[in-house]
Each structure stands twice: as structure tokens, then as C-alpha cells.
Amino acid sequence: MGDLVLNINGANLHVNAPTGESLLSVLRNRLNLTGTKYGCGEGQCGACTVLLDGRAVRSCLTPASVAADAKITTIEGLEQKGTLSPVQQAFLDEGAFQCGYCTSGMVISATSLLRTTPNPAEEEIVRHMNGNICRCGTYPRILDAVKRASQMIAKGGSR
Amino acid sequence: MRTHNELAVGLAQHNIHDTLGWFQLDRRDFLKIFSGGLLVCLTGASAWPQESGRSFDDHELPKDISAWLHIAADGCVTVYTGKVEVGQNIRTSLAQLVAEELMVPFDAITMVMGDTDLTPWDMGTFGSRSTPTMGPQLRTIATAARQTLIETAARRWNVPPATPRAADGKVINPRKSQSLSYGDLTRGEKLVKTVSNEVRLTPAKDWKIAGTSIPKADGRDFVTGKHQYPSDITRPGMMFGKVLRPQGFNATLVSLDISEAEKMPGVKVVRESDFIGVVAADAWTAERALVAFQAKWNVPAQLSNKELFDSFKQNPETDRDESGPEHVTGSVTQAMAAAPVKLEQQYTVQYIAHAPLEPRAAVAEWVGDKLTVWTGTQRPFGVRDELAEAFRVPTTKVRVIQPDMGSGYGGKHTGEAAVEAARLAKAAGKPVKVVWTREEEFTWAYFRPAGWIEIKSGAQRDGTVIAWEHHNYNSGPAAITTPYNVANQIIQFHPTKSPLRQGSYRGLAATANHFARESHMDELAHAVEMDPLEFRLKNLSDPRLCAVFQAAAEKFGWGRLRSTPERGFGIAGGTDKGGYVVTCIELEIDATSKKVRIRRVVEAWESGAIVNPDGLRNQITGAIVQAIGGALFEAIQFADGRILNPHFAQYRVPRFSDTPQIDVVLIDRKDLPSAGAGETGIVGLAPAVGNAIFAATGTRVRNMPMAPLNAVPGEQASPFQS
Known part of the structure; x- marks a missing residue:
């Protein structure tokens, strides 16, 4: 067991976890941050996506110890003082979910894309988001939501 | 008769028992849950004529209720149905139908769904049946509720019942500038109304709330990660469980060495005949302990895709x-x-596999001899029966709660994870969570x-x-x-x-x-x-x-x-x-x-x-x-x-x-x-x-x-x- 300090959504959290335990397992099972989802544990579905220093990673394949030096952002950290992030707002406005289980990972992946590519072409969105599965098949609306978020950011909404 | 045949085959394929259970909450529980207000129940029995204005203190409730609706003294409307939300948006669309007939704003409605202690018995959410069957049932009770409120207002105002009309959560007397909110009308009352026969429903051409694109109920909770799926539920003192899977279908266990797993601190191995599982205080340790099992299996030779279609014909x-x-x-x-x-x-x-993005998951908790399980299923009452059978307890001792889940597509009719979690929780003496891996979901579901x-x-x-x-x-x-x-x-x-x-x-x-x-x-x-x-x-x-x-x-x-x-x-x-x-x-x-x-x-x-x-x-x-x-x-x-x-x-x-x-x-x-x-x-x-x-x-x-x-x-x- 190791004592880790993880910077999650702006707060330093102490957690005692064995070496090798995945960041996903630590978030969900030790810190009760259940917005990040388990979908496959193999980096194939994107449900567990979080931001490490702004970059999207699969938390199921990332040992928590590796994340100890980074700023970790989970779905719970995007809303600021009761205001949704542009990507969250765009997903809500477009109704870009059905069961919603993939939504956290989708929102985080889109957030990371728009951070580096504020005005992505459709092919860029598809390429960047292709590792995220929506089994309900809401892809067309998710594409629309990412485009809408891009426009919101261009009009001055923060990322 | 095609429908009947289809249903029969469907039920057989889905492993559904064809015995219909009756609703079992008694009058005392009722009074405990609803301290007052107006309660409207829908019953299939023709022996229950329309009644209104009777106190439910001395009212024996019918056993075959399929839905009910309650209006509290604060005007809050709660609708109870055994149907479940799995991403198909039925929570929203059923609430729209109720709001339409009851003439209240959409936001006034709370839907309680798929909780076997709170909702009437329901066969399950499948076969595209929720809209055509539960829709009209809820519209019927909402209409009956509206009529009861109008009659109650008419009595208070001493006007003929045909005079007042309902709108926007209020009853209005158009002859005078009188109005009473639904909360005003139900405050201090203990009204119960049972409806069994058809009432006149609002035609779709006149719909104002139904028929419109109201956004998904609680949509915000899905973009913030707040919504709790079955796999997100936690309980105080909860432990994490894993179950040993055979190396193949129809396999028999040849030998098992659990010594390495048992040496791991905080690990409890649970073995009950063919069931072998492990619990630990954290999920990571439970997973490691499972890997430490040394199991040898004998897997018999079985069919493959190659012989499949010949096998069907033969x-x-x-x-x-x-x-x-x-x-x-x-x-x-x-x-x-x-x-x-x-x-x-x-x-x-x-x-093909359903592969719902949320795999099977359950949290089970025993308090004395009462079992509560939170799980993702399209058939909460079916899973309740599975649990009652597995633990030889009456169904009244089992409560299944279905939080809106990470979908199913027909793939979550059964309660495997629920039974596993309950078995481990019983052995551990603590609440236990079981979440299937993707590989388990691909292999051990159907x-x-x-x-x-x-x-x-x-x-x-x-x-x-x-x-x-x-x-x-x-x-x-x-x-x-x-x-x-x-x-x-x-x-x-x-x-x-x-x-x-x-x-x-x-x-x-x-x-x-x-x-x-x-x-x-x-x-x-x-x-x-x-x-x-x-x-x-x-x-x-x-x-x-x-x-x-x-x-x-x-x-x-x-x-x-x-x-x-x-x-x-x-x-x-x-x-x-x-x-x-x-x-x-x-x-x-x-x-x-x-x-x-x-x-x-x-x-x-x-x-x-x-x-x-x-x-x-x-x-x-x-x-x-x-x-x-x-x-x-x-x-x-x-x-x-x-x-x-x-x-x-x-x-x-x-x-x-x-x-x-x-x-x-x-x-x-x-x-x-x-x-x-x-x-x-x-x-x-x-x-x-x-x-x-x-x-x-x-x-x-x-x-x-x-x-x-x-x-x-x-x-x-x-x-x-x-």
C-alpha cells in the first residue's frame, strides 16, 4: 500500500492504494467519484476518460501513482460555481445522450479536443472521439454537441 | 392470437415465470408512506367500482393494482410504476402523459420507477409495452385524480361538479374568481380513489404537454456525472465482491487452491457448493484475490459456430x-x-451480444432477514423473485431497486449480479458490490x-x-x-x-x-x-x-x-x-x-x-x-x-x-x-x-x-x- 496525494479537480486528496491500482479504481472505489465510469477496463470504450493536465487519458489503464504528478480533472470538476462548462451545456442543449452512461467520457474527450483544437472539422471530431463508444448510438447528436460547444467557446465561453 | 403465441414464446425465451404476482403492500404500509393527500389506484378487477371521497383508513386495498398516483398536501405529484428507465426516455414521456391528463406542469411530477417495495408489480420493461400499456394506465389514473379534485372543489364551493375546471395545478370556478391549488384541496385529507373502468382521455390532437419535445428528466445530472447508476451505488461499510467463473460453459471444477487468496489481508473467500467468490474491503484487492485462485476445470467438447446451423435443423x-x-x-x-x-x-x-456500456452490477445489503438489492435490470420484480427463491425467503423480505441504468437493449432481464452480491453480502455480514467485467458480460450474460x-x-x-x-x-x-x-x-x-x-x-x-x-x-x-x-x-x-x-x-x-x-x-x-x-x-x-x-x-x-x-x-x-x-x-x-x-x-x-x-x-x-x-x-x-x-x-x-x-x-x- 502506498500513500498518494492526488490533485483532483483542484483539491489535493490523500489516498492509500496499492501500487498498480488504476486511477479509475481509486476514483470510483476509494474516493467515491463515480461520475467516471467503468466500461471495459481495457481502454477500448472511453467511458473512464479523465483529463491529466488537460489531456484525455483512459483512467482504467493509468496507474493512480502515475497520475500523482498531474492535475486530474474528472467530470465532477467541469462545472464551475453552478455553471456548466460549454461542452456540458452543449450536450444538454442537444440532448446528446440516451442512457447517459458514456456521457462523462464523451464530455471529457470533447473537452480535451476543444482545448487543443477549438474549431475542429467533423473528421477531426470523429478521429478524436472514435475511441468512445455510445452503445445507444447517439453519435450524430454528440457530433452536433461538440460543434455547438466549439461555437460557444468561440463566442467567449470558457473551456 | 399471434400476439398471444409470441408472448408465450417470448416469456419462455426470457425465462419469465408466467405466474402473476399480486401487489403485496398492506394498508398500514400505505398509511406510513402517505400520511395524507389523494391517492388514486388503478385496478384491473371489475369488482372495484369507481369510488371517490372515501378515507383509506378503513379501505381495504385491491390486490391487483397496476399503478398509482399520489398528490401530497404540498401539491407534489408522485407517480409509481414498475416500469424502468434504461435510456429509452420513458421516465420523461410517461410523466408528460400524466401532466397532460392531470393538468399540472411537467416539473410537478416525480416518477418512482422499478422499486419493488414502492411500485405495483410489473412484468418488466420489454417488448415495446411501456408506452401502449403503462401510458393509458397512467393517463387513466391521472384523469380520475383530476376528476376527484374537481368534485372535491365543487363540494367545498357548493356548486355542481360540472362547474369547476382544472388548469395548471389548480381547480377554478369560472363563475366567481375562485381557485384552489391541488395542494389546497388535498391538505388534511386522506382520500383514496380506485378506478378500474375506462375514463375519457384527452385526445392526442388536444395535447399540450404530451406530444411536445420536453427534454430528458434530470438531464443535467447526466452531463455532470451526478446521476447514480446501479454500479455507482455505495452503502456504509460496503465491501467489494468477485466471483470465480468456470473456464467454459458446462465445465466442472477439478481442483481449487484458495490458499494464496486467503493469505491476502482482509480477503474473505466464500464457497457454497458450486459458488466460489471473494470479498475484500476494496475492489482492487478483491480482483487480485480472484486472480490468486488456482482452479482447474474440465470443459467438455461443445459446438462452435461451424456446426451451429446444422445443429439447429437436427x-x-x-x-x-x-x-x-x-x-x-x-x-x-x-x-x-x-x-x-x-x-x-x-x-x-x-x-450477437447486447454489450450495454454498463455491465451487470449490484449492491446487496441484508438488515436482519430483509434483503435490499440495487441492480440494473429490466425486470425488478423478476429479480426479486429470483432472490427470494435463491435465499428461500418470502418475496416480502426482498426489495429490488433499479436506479436508471446504463441500458440493456433486452440484455438485462436476469438477476445474476444481484444473486451473487446477495450471496457474498450474506456471507460477509456487510453490504457487497459486484460489478461484472466486460469479459464477464460478454461471456456469462445471454x-x-x-x-x-x-x-x-x-x-x-x-x-x-x-x-x-x-x-x-x-x-x-x-x-x-x-x-x-x-x-x-x-x-x-x-x-x-x-x-x-x-x-x-x-x-x-x-x-x-x-x-x-x-x-x-x-x-x-x-x-x-x-x-x-x-x-x-x-x-x-x-x-x-x-x-x-x-x-x-x-x-x-x-x-x-x-x-x-x-x-x-x-x-x-x-x-x-x-x-x-x-x-x-x-x-x-x-x-x-x-x-x-x-x-x-x-x-x-x-x-x-x-x-x-x-x-x-x-x-x-x-x-x-x-x-x-x-x-x-x-x-x-x-x-x-x-x-x-x-x-x-x-x-x-x-x-x-x-x-x-x-x-x-x-x-x-x-x-x-x-x-x-x-x-x-x-x-x-x-x-x-x-x-x-x-x-x-x-x-x-x-x-x-x-x-x-x-x-x-x-x-x-x-x-x-x-
């Missing part, structure tokens, strides 16, 4: 009623002998049945179909009868023994039967040299299906462009479970790689009066996307009791890059009752894709999936890639 399910074909008219033999155009073909569909279908047909040279014989082995009888006018028919479903565990799936056999029928109709159209749409309309008289064909064709621009070797157009349609669907496809095929890329889908849909257009559009779009997987590349590969592709890296599901431009054309028939829309939107895509591939290349693919990642053993390899 292994009828003799337990089931073999009373002959579902449907026979005229004489197929005579008509075939006389037909100038004849065709005979076989079609197959493989087993599959959409594979199927072998034979169709024999005969037509006149002018395109009139005169003979039709359709046999389905194993995949199921849903939508097996043809909507086309054919004088001479034999149609039969043959239940067979399945080497893999199989069960419900979105659209179930309707997909297989439509794939076969609509591919075959296309083959016949080409044989008589007619346009596929013109050929279908010539043989069709169902005005609803004709209208949907025409709407799809018009939007798509059917017939404007001719297929070329690299661009194909296809059309297919049909009806099932009260929904009518036609799908038009434009696809591209690369000349060298033979890669098929679906570019454009137009799907026209009609299911009576639309309750929520935006939700319906989302649902139909999702069905189209999900259908792409089964049509082109999804297939479970298995051999010797093992699933060979139990990971998303090997079992391909549709992704962003597979998604074409999709146009959904909704036909709103306000003059017709609302049917369910969760399933049938999936059935048109596969045959339309096959027909488009043929139109482009002249090659007919009769096996689903039509362009799998790896060739499925036992099937002719597809010339196409996807």
Missing part, C-alpha cells in the same frame, strides 16, 4: 408445443407448381439468438406474389408473418436447442425475419424486373405501411439515381409491435478493398400519436446506429464452451466512424393510439443494406453480419469488408 426443442405452422392459407404446393417465377433461399443471423431461415416463394410475371413459405429455426417468431398480400402461405417458427444461452434483444427475431423477408422480396423484385419499391407497393395494401414506404422514398429521393458498382441504393420495411418502419440506404463500396461504407440512411417511422418527438427521434436514430453492428460486423465467435471474442477489441460495435448521415422522418398519427418505439426501428437497416450491396455489385449476401471483421466459421466468407 435438434428441435421437443419440450415446446409442436402444433404446426403459425400461419397457413391456401396451398403453397399448388401455387408453387403454377408460379412462373420461383425462388428458394436460406438466410442466417449469428448470435445472447440474441442465432437463426436459420428458409424462404420459398412464387410470383406471377407481373410481380404478384402468389406463394410464400417461411421457416425460422431458433431465432424466434416475432414479425414472422408477412405484411404483403399472398394468397398461399406457410409460416412456421421452429424452436431448437441452442448451444449458447439466449434471450431477449432489441427487436429480437423481428430483425432476422425482416432481414430474410425483405432480402427475399428484393430478390423477387429483381427476378420479375421491377423496381423494389414498386414491387413492394404492388403486393401491399396495409395503408399505414404503404404511407411509411412512400414517406421514406420521398425523403430519400428513391429512384432518382441508379446504383453503380461503387454506389448502391437499397430499401426495406415492415411492421412489428405496433411500429411501422421503412429504411432507405445509400452506401459506397470500394472497388479494390470491397469495403462497404454506409453514407446515408433515411428512416421513416410511424407508431401512432407521438408522445415526445425529440425523444422518439433520438430513439430511432439510436436503433439505426445499433442496427449497423448486427448488419455488418457483430458476431459472437464461440467454440468448446468459450466465447472467443469477449472484448471490444475483438467484438466490434458501431463507432463514430461507422455513423452515416441519418434522416429520421416521423409520421405523427394523432388519430391512432401510441405504440412502443424502442425496438422496431432496428429491423429495416440490415435488409436495406443487403439490398443496396446487391444493387451495386450484383452479389447477394444472405448472412448477418454481412461483412464481419473475421470470417465466421461455417459460413461462406463474405466478399465484403466493413
